[in-house]
Amino acid sequence: MQTPTLRDVADAAGVHPATASRALNPATRGLVNAETARRVIKIADSLGYRPNPIARGLKTAKSGTIGIVIPDLTNPLFPPILRGLEDVLEPAGYTGLIVSTDGDYDRERTLVESLRSRQVEGLVVATAMLEHPLLEQLHSEGVRMVMINRRPRGLDVNSVTPDDGVGIELAVRHLADLGHTRIALLAGPQTTSTGVARSRAFHTSMRDLGLPDDPALSIECATWTEAAGAAGLRALRAAGAEFTAVVASNDLIALGCYDVLAECGLRCPDDLSVVGFNGMPFLDKLAPPLTTIAIPHHQLGGEAGRLLLEAIAEPDRPARSVLLPPALVVRGSTDSPGRSGRPTRQ
Amino acid sequence: MQTPTLRDVADAAGVHPATASRALNPATRGLVNAETARRVIKIADSLGYRPNPIARGLKTAKSGTIGIVIPDLTNPLFPPILRGLEDVLEPAGYTGLIVSTDGDYDRERTLVESLRSRQVEGLVVATAMLEHPLLEQLHSEGVRMVMINRRPRGLDVNSVTPDDGVGIELAVRHLADLGHTRIALLAGPQTTSTGVARSRAFHTSMRDLGLPDDPALSIECATWTEAAGAAGLRALRAAGAEFTAVVASNDLIALGCYDVLAECGLRCPDDLSVVGFNGMPFLDKLAPPLTTIAIPHHQLGGEAGRLLLEAIAEPDRPARSVLLPPALVVRGSTDSPGRSGRPTRQ
């Protein structure tokens, strides 16, 4: 016999399927004679009955699934977030459908369509794109969602993001405390909300601390990658900028700096201090271990999950933005400037 | 109006839902007047109709989903495998449901149950456990599946695994070529099939190359983690073993060695050469960059996907095992022995 159905249980218990259904569902169990309920339940699990959520979903219009849209699963940023999400979704009886968009807008459209056709009850979206017609459309169509890593401007949408402002300030202040004054910024792409937020925070922090906020000391990296980080630092140096420390908008960009330093025969932190952002795994194994601003990824995923579940349960609840506090993790890539005598100079 | 149903399309086109269904499904489109079909299709997408795979699944007993069971998503080994899988599943119209078991057997049972109740059509399983009643049970119940990273002994089950034998031999030969003769093994847990296979391959390779296969030169790590790797190397040193190189059964265990070396004031590769296994990301950024045996993760996922799709399409096809060729990636953690004069010694 194949996996038993509700009918089989009902037959075996000598009751109507409807009664069996009520007995088996904790929420409706009260509607049924305690004795009958007990019997049905016993029979159900002696038969190894497992309810079929698909059939249930067809009736109730609840699939028990939520769509998770991320740029790329192999970006080490995401797995811990996904675990955090999973840890709240699973106990609530939800399963996540994860898709990787590779940052491709059309692919994202297609994948979101496919998720919606699979009747997901909500979406967790991790695009950083500033401009995003798709999101606005989804929002206007009443799709429940929460954004992570991006706070949508104008849009009344749930979000959970690291507090970029305090994160960057932590980084800048740390460098200032070490005695750095000429601090450069390798900004992330300004087409992304995090890129913009971190850049803005950098300039604000510099001014707040009375440090020179020289435009020549910051440059935009085209992508959030090592290659772009390397290119950025090279360009800064080629332009003749002088600085003893650099704040990278994320860890991968910081790693790109390591490549450039190696290729120029410079040393970190002696010749240049570097601070990353995110707190990826294995940063402590690098040479030198990277000082970074750590984000509570797992918690971020968890908050996103909770927000989404609430949005599903209470559709009228207004959207909320939760900001997670980042932490400065000091490691070997930052030190007082000029330890080996001379500042970085072209 | 909510998302339109097949009925809406049929009504708008003035045909019966069944006809609309046939027209919309490429496989049955031939059964319908080309003209009618065209009209239905046009109406369908003018209405923005998207078929509901859940309803379809209920009827056809095909959910279009695959369960993917891994120990831990945050293990950097898995994301590329999952991408490889996704890249073959998605075009085939399948979606993966990913669960992390944390290596916990009970949790695994529960999660697999939950996947099965969600009517997955097949399972991709990445447990390395040697003993695994659950797998045998699933197999005997006729669940379509493919194992990754583990070749089940006895069980007639599809699998795709790296060729541990040639991988380890590559590692040992590389060290031998550099002039090492006393090579230690930090074995993985012998409760896992990969742990056993790699250990066996190590001993065989040593003997084949005429090197001393001294039992004192190998030790089993309790888990595949940095901590266990560190503990293993410490134990080996504490026991007074002499060796100039170590083969770690995976990259994390190798990273554990770095910690011990740092804590003892020893240097890699000068005092000890280290080679890892897997080819995790960011290994090239470590200090020193880790020499490792790289596995084609993405391809591994892809093969697993293909095998599973075939197993679903042709249930009677006999199971197959595909072995993927690993590659030696030489980096800074290996060099000739005794570069700085003295071998590692307690």
Place this chain on the structure above:
DNA sequence: CTGAAAGCGCTAACAG
């Protein structure tokens, strides 16, 4: 408290 009946959206015989 329990049974009967209907239907979620779709597809698969079976007629016509």
Place this chain on the structure above:
DNA sequence: CTGTTAGCGCTTTCAG
């Protein structure tokens, strides 16, 4: 070629 009928497994009125 197309319409009718029935039903996937479950829940939910509505009666009783």
